[in-house]
Amino acid sequence: MNKKDFKDYNTEVMLQILKKSEVELQKAEAENDSEKIKFINEEVIPKYEKLYLALAELDIRDKSEEEIKTFRETVDKIAESNGLTEEFIKKCISVREELKGKSGAEVTKRMFEYAVKDLKKKKIILLERMDVLLKEEAQLEADLKECIQYDAEMEISGKIVDVREKKRDLKEILDANDKEIEKIQNHINTKWRYEIFGTVSRDELKKAAEGE
Template identity: 35%
Template sequence: MKLEKIKEFKKFASEVILKVLMKMDKDYQNYQKLDDYDGMQKIKLEFIPKYEALYLEFTNDISENLDELDDKKIESLMGIVNDIMKVNNINIDYILDEVEKREKLTGKSGAEAVEKLFKYQIKELESKMEKLLKQADIILDSEGKLEAELRDAIQEDAQMEFLDQLVIVRSKWSALEKKTIQCKSALDGLKDSLLKKWTYDIYGTISQEELKKVFSSEMKNK
């Protein structure tokens, strides 16, 4: 009975936290559209991390610390969750309906689709990064050879030729470096999103078909 009570509490609490995180994610996107850097930073660095930590805590599997979650502890935690609901104007019946939807859609929800998309994008970016690093090795090798030839060159014409080639090679390196930084940034962001879970779990109460319609509508409005 106790185990079941804890499981039900965690389902409810995690759904509440997800709704708050979803709202914050939308607020962040709105600030982004307005180019409001301060608003974006406040949500990203001050608000979201607190709820991310709570979500991971509530969605952890029942662990060895099960005995520590007695009735009083659960009541205390439920008080915190209730406060969060009041502040964010979240209705209890709405959360119960969302919990039910999530359970019914398990395996065919938008959450699974977005998680798969993240994993696919990560593989694609890892492949791209590998190619970029191979290109970097080739460019660095070319640069090293040209620098050695420049040092050994005696005639001015030869020196100028090697210098011109070095300018071209270094220009290629600069362009490649930008691509590599962008690729790594996108890759790190996706891996972070996959690790945090809530970034795709927020779509767990809508079907994959509904999610496609939402994304299609958003793309048309851009």
């Protein structure tokens, strides 16, 4: 097995395990199985994501034949424990190569990139709203300091409370938006979230998304 085949085989095993994990996660979410959801999110996916990233970056140029053999045997054991045969993995590699540039992976990656772009646009709008509220709050606080009538003071104080409540609500939206950006950007950076669709054509992915 040459260096490229070695790398392709290793990463494909991890991608297929991660793809299987995603399917199981979706099923657990549909069944509202919180225990299984937690297990997959905290135990399964992090483990195989780490292996995928490590194997994708593994440089075997300075590795001995014995070391390479050990790596391969380890990956074979992982594949076997997850019900994946060598024949199946090689078929996935072949399909991935055939679909390169027209697979679901490219579509999914672009979808992630568009989502991040839209969320960043939304963040700009939210920050502009926050700036308006901050200026309004500052003006009300200044007015309160100058106020000498009790009724007017109570009115301004009430407005300040309202503005601060709006700020809190907006801050929650901003935090959620930032969290979503971080999550999707991580999907892009770690690659596997879209690469798992590299063995599916764009049309197949579209039909699956439409529930056909």
